[in-house]
Amino acid sequence: MKASIYDVAKRAGLSVVTVSRVLNNESTVREKNRLKVLEVMRELDYHPKAAARSLAKGKTNLIGMMLSTLDDSFFDAVIKEISDRLAAKGYYLTLSVDSDLSPMLFQEDRVDGVILLSPINEIAHMRELDKRKIPYILIDHQHPAPSVSSIVVDNYAGSVMAANHLLALGHKDIAHITGPPLFLSSRERERGFRHAMREAGLAPFAVVPGEFQIASGLEAADRWLAAGRLPTAVFAADDYTAIGVITALQAAGVRVPRDVSVIGFDDQVIASQYRPALTTIRQPAEHIGRQAVDIMLATLQGELPTPAKVELKPELVVRASTAKPRGE
Template identity: 55%
Template sequence: MKVSIFDVAKKSGLSVVTVSRVLNNSSSVRQSNREKVLQAMRELDYHPNASARSLARGKTGIIGLTLTTLHDSFLDAVVKEVNDRLAGHGYFLALSISNRYDDAFHRSLFQEDRVDGIILLSPLEEDEYVMELKKKKIPFIMIDNSQRNSSVTSVIVDNYKGGYEATKHLIELGHTEIAHIGGSSSFLSSKERERGFLFALEEAGLTPYSIEKGTFEISSGYRIAKQWIESGKMPSAVFAADDYIALGVMDACKNEGIRIPRDLSIVGFDDQVLASELRPMLTTMRQPAEKIGSAAVELLLGVMNDSAKRSVTIQMEPELIVRESTARKT
């Protein structure tokens, strides 16, 4: 027979009300009585119904996280850190993966009785998310938001500095014909990396070899590099807006006998797992995934505990990781 709260009360010699207060961590229970209840629970192997306790507290014990893809080791690392940190605070993580705000399942996560809070990771259609979450009064924060939104608590990376440092590295190696392949313009990170690229060149008195519009995919870098190769005109160096673009460029060059870094130097962004597993290993700007995930959880818990708390933005610094895909211009 299933053990109930009444059995615990009888075993401990205390009232059901006292047992209930212990289960809900009430501070009004004397320590001696708390110990009696806990001892009775151990002896009876009693485990309170989590759903019932959540309903009683008006909490679900679940945090939602939305993102557009899991085919990305950087995002994977952020999600893992968020999951581990939340588990340490007694929360479960529920994922919703979609690149469309109006996806029915995606939006079903935004219900007051389903989650205690939401983390938006690199959201598209950002305004719609913000409007609905504020309307429903669900606590939320954003990671890598696509707009400069001071009314939303967020964690971002200094992508401008990342673009600047990546390009400066190539300039210091003696490169003057430097191209940039950008990511989707719907992401603020893409625009900021390009802005950093342009400033580094301007500071050095250089002009871009070219600026190409791409997407955060290997096929994008491959396609653009093939166009350069077929035209017979190649830059001496490339700053790619992410590692996947950079790996696509490297693949196209390898197939055509163009040697990296002897014939072409290239820098990526993110420090994906593949960046250090393929040869030559990719020089890249590393995003601090663990720090981002940890900061996001602490910010969300703060918003959940105080809905009137002033919005803040935490900015993380990227780090240049020099490997084998860049070399001095000969």
């Protein structure tokens, strides 16, 4: 006997109403409940009639997006642009934070296509989507994918821009705090920084591993303070790390930018609100969102014979956290 929605609700320990909301992709459902329902659906091999009707039509007008975190204002800007542009075209966006159960959200009878936004489990998700024959595109991917449409920001060029800004101010003792090596963006930002320093005939003051977190900046700055030796400038791989550096330095009485200049990457909302306002490399969030929707819709309409490869240029935004070294 086939499982029913009542069986799913009973096994999940939730109400039928909650299960129904999950099936209809309603945003009011708690993520843990959504994942629980999807897990039980898989265990019971449950296929709702509504989904079957969508499949029969061959279209759901839903686009799924998988991302690594919701705690990122840059991602927020990309998602908003994608959601607004999809809505204008009669489509709706459904989100999932990267997890082992995420592919369950993107079955072929639930979404027309998927956008992967800097996913952690990229390879596994690509395999799952290929197996289910669901069209997808990558934004800020971590691995080479020549057969898949992708959008990236030139992180290498952005980090060269950041380093050259500090070099042009007259800095020579420049440190870099990286992002996690898992991310291609982290590796490219470090590569660009090292290239710019070599071109200037200089060795980095230090290259310190980080995690795209405020704590990474706090820890690096605290170590330099404890050692009694500071760089004159720091290029952090993201804005949160940069803010951690500034916070630790200011707590120790070191003035930014008079004593140490600091530059970040991304142009998160907090970058312009922090004091001193943060010099950073801006990623074109709205342009990324527009390109993603255009490519996805062209793919669904069969108007994209070969994968699209888009590389966007970042922009240097000079604010109050960088200046010439003392004495110059």
